[in-house]
Amino acid sequence: AQRVTQPEKLLSVFKGAPVELKCNYSYSGSPELFWYVQYSRQRLQLLLRHISRESIKGFTADLNKGETSFHLKKPFAQEEDSAMYYCALGGYQKVTFGTGTKLQVIP
């Protein structure tokens, strides 16, 4: 079975504080992991994917196969980071999205 778990529905942090959005997955093969971001119920956009190993807008995510996790991190939150974040797992034929975490950055 292919499953993605985002345990937090809402994460509130102060501006300048570190951010960690949790994502755990279940997949028997070799997965492709993604983070998508949605600002104010607009279209979802790819934030990053594990294979590219990039840092986008200061966010990074490391695939930990031992813990089956792909947590999203940023050292210093900005107000413009307030958005909905979705973790997704790409398997052989299908993509599974987590339920999303709303990040609220408090000024």
Added chain:
Amino acid sequence: DSGVTQTPKHLITATGQRVTLRCSPRSGDLSVYWYQQSLDQGLQFLIQYYNGEERAKGNILERFSAQQFPDLHSELNLSSLELGDSALYFCASSVLQGKDTQYFGPGTRLTVL
């Protein structure tokens, strides 16, 4: 701009009616996905097509149906509409399927009165 277009942007209709939402994928993308996003729920996967064939089904109601045409555009048909069908409907496309990045359209906001 992701290159994925959806029409119409907004749709207001009455209960019991039928509507069709349209999606044009990015040029070269073979897969199309449909999602529903209600206010109180996250992203719900509805259905996926790859090169004209249905490939995966999610929580799609029997009142809903979709198809992908030879030119790769897709339509989502919603019938016997209920108040609870009011939501944002997103379409996404990818080159292949599974492990490819999905590119999302701007969505169609459906309001059922």
